Amino acid sequence: MRKNIYILISMLLLASLVLGGCGSNVVATVNGEKITARELDEQVNALKDTLTQQGLNFEGEQAKDIEQMLRRDVLNQMIDRELVMAEIKRLDLMPTDKEVREEIENLKKQLGSEGDFKKYLAANGVNEPKLEEYIKQQLAVTKLQEKISSEVPQPTDAEIQAYYDAHKEQFSQPEQRQVSHILIGAGDYSGGKNRSEMEAKVLALQVVDKLKAGADFAELAKQYSDDPGSKDNGGQYPPFSKNSGFAKEFEDAAFSLQEGQYTAEPVKTMFGYHIIRLDKVIPAKNYSLAEVKDNITASLHQEAVTKKIDELLQDLRDKAEIVNKLAEEPKTKKDGEQSTKK
Incomplete structure (x- = not known):
């Protein structure tokens, strides 16, 4: 060492x-x-x-x-x-x-x-x-x-340029998505409610109906979400790119939405059912040498x-x-x- x-x-x-x-x-x-x-x-x-x-x-x-x-x-x-x-x-x-x-x-x-x-x-x-x-x-x-x-x-300056040219992959950021979600958890992920998978799906569909009727997404997250890490923030996650460790079903849905769109059909993962809304698309970026x-x-x-x-x-x-x-x-x-x- x-x-x-x-x-x-x-x-x-x-x-x-x-x-x-x-x-x-x-x-x-x-x-x-x-x-x-x-x-x-x-x-x-x-x-x-x-x-x-x-x-x-x-x-x-x-x-x-x-x-x-x-x-x-x-x-x-x-x-x-x-x-x-x-x-x-x-x-x-x-x-x-x-x-x-x-x-x-x-x-x-x-x-x-x-x-x-x-x-x-x-x-x-x-x-x-x-x-x-x-x-x-x-x-x-x-x-x-x-x-x-x-x-x-x-x-x-020549050494700095040479390093930049040889390590350009270090100075790029892939496309990122910022999403909010409401988790209706099942089993051990239901916040102590011991909710069955069927009960979780039914409740998730009811939450979707509330969204369609004009309810505020952030308020619904605070009221219904079983994700303690995001519910108090209106369900919003920090921006993330592909292969960031999220469940594949969650990530696939997040990268298939348009800005402002949410999943009308709740997305099933091992945690339960998610209603996912795409808040923002952050384009991929290559940082210049000056930056x-x-x-x-x-x-x-x-x-x-x-x-x-x-x-x-x-x-x-x-x-x-x-x-x-x-x-x-x-x-x-x-x-x-x-x-x-x-």
Whole structure:
């Protein structure tokens, strides 16, 4: 996976910022700076907690292998963090104490009160000195990002034109339809009414009769529709194109209507019966280079910045004295060579 400045920030965010750790077993050194097993364990455990909340199971036969993989990956991130922070210090990009305190004060204002700030610290398992250290590192990484970004030239007009010509499909929008509908649901889709399919069809036909008699579509949707996502909006959906995930019967009907027309014969889907009205046809559009130039410029510049950061990280690794005790194939450093390749 390509690393960029946002991954560097994430590495800092993962850090528990434990101050100390003396006496713990050393799992890696970076130019003589130690990374202890205690520090690694805390970051791995924090990551495991996050992954567990996202549904990953650390039980069973593969749990040990998964945890070993996490430990190796997290340790590699910690090594990269050490390299990046050392480079930031070499470039004299560390923020001042005043800048750090200003960020702390901004955070307090956002949270509302000193009490809310204390709750925030407790909820995240950090004290104020640790938070200050994290913010200091975050500001430092931001300064590095800004420095690299400023040094990378903006793409030329020729590069922008070439990208546009090669990716024109990205800058087109297919025809879209905006529809309103009234769903008379059946079974589980009848809003708790346990309506049979036949009852749903009969009611849908009655609603159509009301429309023919001049009733307002939006008001009927609010009164009868079993679609909670659209009924309060008069049954209207945001514009959509073909193959947008709607039921085929619904989509086919929407794209067969004329503007202002509704389906006099209710459309049956797995949800029940729909009365569909076509509110607007939005024609297909191809965006000109002038319309998308700013987006292309930003994208190409960010791609160049990402490449520059990749190169910086690789250069830092190549020049560093790294000992990684969790590496699968540890190597002894020879004269002029790095001790461990990651």
